[in-house]
Amino acid sequence: MKTVIKTTNLQKIYNNSVAPVKAVNNISLEFQEGEFTAIVGPSGSGKTTFLNLIGGLDKPTGGEIYIDGTEISTMKESELFDFRLRNIGFVFQSYNLIPVLTAKENVSFIMLLQKRSKAEMEQRATEMLEQVGLSDKLNSRPNQLSGGQQQRVAVARALASKPKFVLADEPTANLDTESAFNLLDIMEKLNKEENITLIFSTHDQRVIERAGRVITLVDGSVSKDEVIS
Amino acid sequence: MKTLLIISWRNIWRNPQRSFVMIVAIMAGLWGGLMAASLAQGLMNQRFRTGVEQEYSHLQIHHPEFIKQDNAKYVIDKREELSNHLDNDELVAAWSGRTIVSGMMGTATLTSGVTIKGIDPEMEAQTTFLDKNIIDGSYLEESARNPVLIGRSLAEKTKTRPGSRIVLTFQDLEGELASASFRVSGVFQTANSYFDETNVFVLKQDIGQYLGKEMVVNEIAIVLNDLDQVSEFARTYASKYPELEIRTWSQLSPQLAFYNELGSTMFMIILMIILMALAFGLMNTMLMSVIERIRELGMLMSIGMSKRRVFVMILLETTFLTLTGAFGGMLVGYTTVHIFQNKGINLGNVGGDSLTDFGFEPIIYPELAPSYGLILPILVIITAFATSIYPALKAIRLKPAEAVRQE
Numbered sequence: 190m191k192t193v194i195k196t197t198n199l200q201k202i203y204n205n206s207v208a209p210v211k212a213v214n215n216i217s218l219e220f221q222e223g224e225f226t227a228i229v230g231p232s233g234s235g236k237t238t239f240l241n242l243i244g245g246l247d248k249p250t251g252g253e254i255y256i257d258g259t260e261i262s263t264m265k266e267s268e269l270f271d272f273r274l275r276n277i278g279f280v281f282q283s284y285n286l287i288p289v290l291t292a293k294e295n296v297s298f299i300m301l302l303q304k305r306s307k308a309e310m311e312q313r314a315t316e317m318l319e320q321v322g323l324s325d326k327l328n329s330r331p332n333q334l335s336g337g338q339q340q341r342v343a344v345a346r347a348l349a350s351k352p353k354f355v356l357a358d359e360p361t362a363n364l365d366t367e368s369a370f371n372l373l374d375i376m377e378k379l380n381k382e383e384n385i386t387l388i389f390s391t392h393d394q395r396v397i398e399r400a401g402r403v404i405t406l407v408d409g410s411v412s413k414d415e416v417i418s
Numbered sequence: 419m420k421t422l423l424i425i426s427w428r429n430i431w432r433n434p435q436r437s438f439v440m441i442v443a444i445m446a447g448l449w450g451g452l453m454a455a456s457l458a459q460g461l462m463n464q465r466f467r468t469g470v471e472q473e474y475s476h477l478q479i480h481h482p483e484f485i486k487q488d489n490a491k492y493v494i495d496k497r498e499e500l501s502n503h504l505d506n507d508e509l510v511a512a513w514s515g516r517t518i519v520s521g522m523m524g525t526a527t528l529t530s531g532v533t534i535k536g537i538d539p540e541m542e543a544q545t546t547f548l549d550k551n552i553i554d555g556s557y558l559e560e561s562a563r564n565p566v567l568i569g570r571s572l573a574e575k576t577k578t579r580p581g582s583r584i585v586l587t588f589q590d591l592e593g594e595l596a597s598a599s600f601r602v603s604g605v606f607q608t609a610n611s612y613f614d615e616t617n618v619f620v621l622k623q624d625i626g627q628y629l630g631k632e633m634v635v636n637e638i639a640i641v642l643n644d645l646d647q648v649s650e651f652a653r654t655y656a657s658k659y660p661e662l663e664i665r666t667w668s669q670l671s672p673q674l675a676f677y678n679e680l681g682s683t684m685f686m687i688i689l690m691i692i693l694m695a696l697a698f699g700l701m702n703t704m705l706m707s708v709i710e711r712i713r714e715l716g717m718l719m720s721i722g723m724s725k726r727r728v729f730v731m732i733l734l735e736t737t738f739l740t741l742t743g744a745f746g747g748m749l750v751g752y753t754t755v756h757i758f759q760n761k762g763i764n765l766g767n768v769g770g771d772s773l774t775d776f777g778f779e780p781i782i783y784p785e786l787a788p789s790y791g792l793i794l795p796i797l798v799i800i801t802a803f804a805t806s807i808y809p810a811l812k813a814i815r816l817k818p819a820e821a822v823r824q825e
């Protein structure tokens with residue numbers, strides 16, 4: 190097995206409040222290729238902060254982050270933009286899509302940023318949207334799609350860029366139960382069939398059991414790390 | 419880049435109301451600016467044209483001493499040779515030799531200081547179109563006995579009409595005071611009422627007779643076929659007739675040269691003020707649109723859209739918004755100017771006689787130099803670029819991690 194992400198003594202302390210907040214406190218973890226991991230924990234436990242750190246969106250105040258063996262916490266900001274574009278797929282809780290572009294244009298957009306060929310963009314965008322069950326919504330704008338459909342487009346976009354792994358921060362938080370399960374079904378399928386490395390955070394008990402590995406955070410530290418078979 | 423263009427264009431229509439208001443504001447601003455500028459330009463051009471056509475012509479030739487002392491005894495030497503030369507010069511459209519004498523015009527009740535100009539009616543008509551400016555009575559005729567043309571404001575002031583007798587008093591070439599009776603044959607009016615009040619025209623031979631010499635030519639006014647050849651023409655004649663003083667319209671009337679510049683300067687000033695006002699409105703609009711999209715911009719930068727691209731996107735949005743308005747404004751502005759270009763806008767109703775007092779015609783024909791059609795969009799684009807810098811900087815200074823967290 191191949192290690193995709195490795196953190197050692199990862200730490201993020203926010204100093205801007207009255208007392209310093211240890212949002213991420215000494216986390217050392219490894220994520221293997223093809224793993225489907227849920228990061229769980231109550232609100233404020235540091236899930237988002239941790240995902241932002243391994244996603245190269247934020248700088249740690251201590252420790253190291255290795256992506257495929259490359260230390261990213263020392264990278265310059267401009268290098269990180271490009272690194273994210275080529276290596277990491279993102280799905281956020283909301284505001285994932287460009288409202289003025291259709292589903293297909295949204296998926297193509299990331300490949301455009303990667304400077305892929307037009308033909309490849311065209312083909313892959315259609316393919317990815319088929320994978321998430323939206324082949325009939327290629328030309329719909331985000332406001333013509335339900336919340337669940339929008340999140341599926343976001344997943345399609347995240348995968349279209351052929352990332353090393355996909356990070357999803359509370360992707361189901363704004364969804365009803367059915368849509369939430371549906372989204373997890375799709376993520377599970379992509380993980381199994383395409384061997385995509387997926388890490389998602391949630392405090393939603395309903396969807397936790399879909400993951401193959403569940404890491405529980407409490408006050409910025411790992412309190413439990415269990416593999417579910 | 420193409421996708422970025424599409425996104426930017428569509429983005430400005432996400433809040434159609436706000437964009438529409440901004441576009442209409444830009445349109446109105448530019449329309450107003452173009453109208454004001456074209457009126458100013460029209461006014462200045464008219465002042466310039468009437469000044470050159472009716473008063474100064476393109477060039478004038480004098481005896482150097484005449485300019486200093488304003489005495490009719492300083493006549494133009496080599497008159498015969500010069501007139502031959504002018505008659506055969508292809509650059510020359512028309513010219514007129516004049517006797518110039520300072521004197522007084524008197525009626526039974528009133529006297530007024532005037533410049534008496536002795537002219538050849540035919541040649542003067544071709545040079546300054548004086549015959550076209552007769553509003554009452556008739557132009558000078560060789561057959562009449564001592565006819566005189568006086569300006570409208572002088573006629574009103576002295577209460578004279580065609581047929582009235584007046585007395586002109588002046589010094590003859592010997593320095594003796596001479597007086598002669600003239601009969602008003604016509605009243606003229608130019609755009610410059612001051613000119614009308616201070617100039618009277620008589621036949622050259624009539625005034626010559628009282629001065630004591632048949633042909634007294636103190637001034638030659640010349641009109642060329644092409645205004646642009648004035649300086650070259652002046653140089654040639656200056657070297658050929660070093661004993662004469664030859665001056666171009668801009669040397670004769672620095673004021674006219676100034677008006678000529680003023681038109682375009684005023685256009686620039688008006689435009690700058692309008693663009694500056696628009697820039698603030700525009701900046702406000704763009705800032706609002708950036709602030710509303712913090713999460714979306716954070717998302718874009720998170721997935722790897724470079725800051726450069728985000729910057730360009732905001733820049734394009736501002737430019738599209740501005741250009742749409744500017745295009746509309748220019749279309750409406752140029753159309754309006756085109757409509758009134760030949761019809762004119764009568765400001766006489768508003769300003770009364772104050773315009774003519776300053777030598778302006780009451781009806782203004784708005785004019786826009788075609789070059790403005792190029793300068794304007796360039797200035798507008800520069801404004802759009804300058805305006806978008808701050809909102810665009812605001813956008814790229816967002817920290818992706820924080821921006822996506824925004825509630």
Ligand SMILES: Nc1ncnc2c1ncn2[C@@H]1O[C@H](COP(=O)(O)OP(=O)(O)O)[C@@H](O)[C@H]1O
Pocket residue numbers: 203204205206210211212230231232233234235236237238239
């Ligand atoms: N920008 C920030 N400045 C100060 N404190 C922050 C900031 N962002 C997050 N925090 C704090 O860090 C802790 C972890 O937050 P977060 O990672 O958002 O947790 P979760 O995603 O699990 O809800 C919280 O106590 C939060 O208040």
Ligand SMILES: [Mg+2]
Pocket residue numbers: 236237238359
């Ligand atoms: Mg969170």
